[in-house]
Amino acid sequence: MSDDEKPGWFGRLFGRKSAPDAKPAEEAVTPEPTSPASESEGQPDFATAADDVSHVPPPVSEPALDDPDKNRIPDELEGADLQPEPQPPSGEAPQPEERPGGDEAPTESPKKRDWWSRLTGGEAEEAAPAAEAPPAEADIQPVDSAAALASDALATVDEGAEKRGWWSRLTSGMRRTSSALSDRVTGLFTKRKLDATTLEDLEDALIQADFGVETAMRMSEAVGKGRYEKGISPDEVRAILATEIERALEPVALPITIDSAKKPYVILTVGVNGAGKTTTIGKLSLKFKAEGRSVMLAAGDTFRAAAIEQLRVWGERTGTPVISRAQGSDAAGLAFDAFKEARENGTDVLLIDTAGRLQNKAGLMAELEKIVRVIRKLDPEAPHATLLVLDATVGQNALSQVELFSQAAPVSGLVMTKLDGTARGGILVALAAKFGLPVHFIGVGEGVEDLEPFAARDFARAITGLPKA
Template sequence: MAETKKKGFFARLFETDLPEELKERVAAAEAAEEERAPTAAEATPEAEPALAAPDRAEPLPERTAVLEQLPTEAVVTPPPFVEAAPEPQAAVTERAGWFQRLRSGLSKSSQSLTSGITGVFTKRRLDEETLEEFEDILIQADLGVPTATKITEALRRDRFDRQVTDAEVRRVLADEVARVLAPVAKPLALEPGRKPFVILMVGVNGSGKTTTIGKLAAKYRAAGHAVMLAAGDTFRAAAIEQLKIWGERTGSPVIARETGSDAAGLAFDAMVEAKKAGEDVLIIDTAGRLQNKAELMGELAKVIRVIRKHDESAPHAVLLTLDATTGQNAMSQVEVFGREAGVTGLVMTKLDGTARGGILVAIAAKHGLPVHFVGVGEQVDDLQPFSADDFARAIAGLDA
């Protein structure tokens, strides 16, 4: 009985099979999209918080009234859910479990680093040749030249001409990585007076953008916030269907149109309806495959202009999802989307054991953008607020 209660909403969300009707909808959408799939050349880039719950948990009366007036093809309104409060006594256990998943997700980067460190520092004094070899290992792990230099300098300053162990080196590595990441480890907090708080999600196809939207919606709904989703990736039928399913899972209405509809117009309509319905949060999806396609980058800029016609301060957060398996290509995405969309924060996904997570350190050192969340799997609770210390210890192969 206790185990059943502990699983709660998130476990039910993912352990229950989808209805056959939804499976058929997604399959049909994916089949239609397959016919329009880009060539490999087109798809290849050029270069490689604590949430405060509001006083209410139920939708505002005006929200229900507005949603009932919308045409059925424009909005999917699932029944609301009530999420039980987490068990306080499980907090320590949950954190330990999360760290183990994070460490497992960073295992590729960690194993590469630790095996290299062991090979270099076994029974050797710390001389210039050793430091050069160590710096090469750090650069190959995508930590970036500036960070690699800081770490080697820390070793040179405190331990030069001494015999050091691999354990000592890994502790220095963790400390220096944590120093780089600490300034960017910031929660995504809803701003008082911004209602709805508009989150625009950007990123290339396959980065986990739409799934991240669903996970964020689940987290905000569980905290008692009213959330609306907008299926702004109108180029992909499968993305629209996927977001509708997330809406049904999380009890969040979804503003959607048919494939090929004007994304900017949909975003504007979503802004209007979210305001009328009294939503706390509006999360807008956008088309992927943008980084190297000028016309789609132009469409993204148009979406932002249209949103600001309705609310000059919006979007209040522009989140870029980064696939951790792409390595150096993630750096290029940050640069392009930062320039074109004004990215305000990052979400790193797919830290699943095949990832090259060191690139996040290089991105933090170069761009200083806040990192709000990291994801290590498909479960809702596999997306968690970013912790610099946890990430640094995991990538260095240390225990929590």
């Protein structure tokens, strides 16, 4: 084999011989290889000796001067130094490129294609207008999520927008629980006669909705009483369940009562992290002020800076004074100072926030006991009400919370939040059956009006998917 026929490195790599006279591929630009194999074996197979290796001539067939892709930068050359335009093979002098409208070719480099254009093979896109550019770093203001949350909750008050009624918000918030329960009931009691198996399946459905084993057994027995081997419609079953739920909740559906003889009437809020204590305090302050009472807030969650700021936002928007200290301050000392100031000002209601704590952490629960002891130095009967705020999404864990928080503080009532975030709203029935503590308020959202006094009948019909009585 002669030297001219010997394949280069590129040829050996792809299993073909070199072709000195072959034309390179269109728009392919590859520098002359510098590998030892190419240098020792003569002319490389992808560039002839007559070619200028700094550029590659275009194909000679069918030149298209008006082709918009003619001057597009190949992906391989983007960002590299551009070489002069290749000369035509015929040796003719280069002619200026014709443009639509007779304009001369621009002297600036072609538009740089963005990643999406390179990925899809499309044309370069125009640069975004300056108005759409992201703001400078100095213009970006930090946003406190807790403060934003309080502002969002209060937005409906300032805007004066039309608000839905409580029943509409309650049924919407309870839809996850009611839909899950209604689907199971419909599936069980359609085209089936009532028998032991059907009642067991109903009992399982109630347990899955966190009604508790004892409550589920009692409710399934009420459905089956006098109806064995008889047909029963899903609507009849839901009506029976609603009656049983209302009967279980009626004794605990009690409003909170403010004793005007006690100034201030001290309300302590407790609960685990994320249960919604701070937001609940802000909403309660609005309700008490709407009743014509003077209110003071104490930012006793001194471990979380966002909680302090969030309570301040509630205070500013509602015109309520807020007693706060630096993050890390002693919570018991702050509660003591807030009590003294509220008494001196003749405030009607003092709402004290506390840090979230797990019910199984002995050290944190001991700190809660300390807050109660310090408050009682000013008034042996204080706090006059201790509200345990429960997150409905925790399910059966709420039973443990009530039991252990009651050992550290004199829990007098419950506030159930986030009923819109769970399909297990039956936990409220289980709590009523086990502890019998008053349920003062329930919440079905973040809005100001999404926290309302608890009504057993409304809750029972909403959770079973029945219309308002």
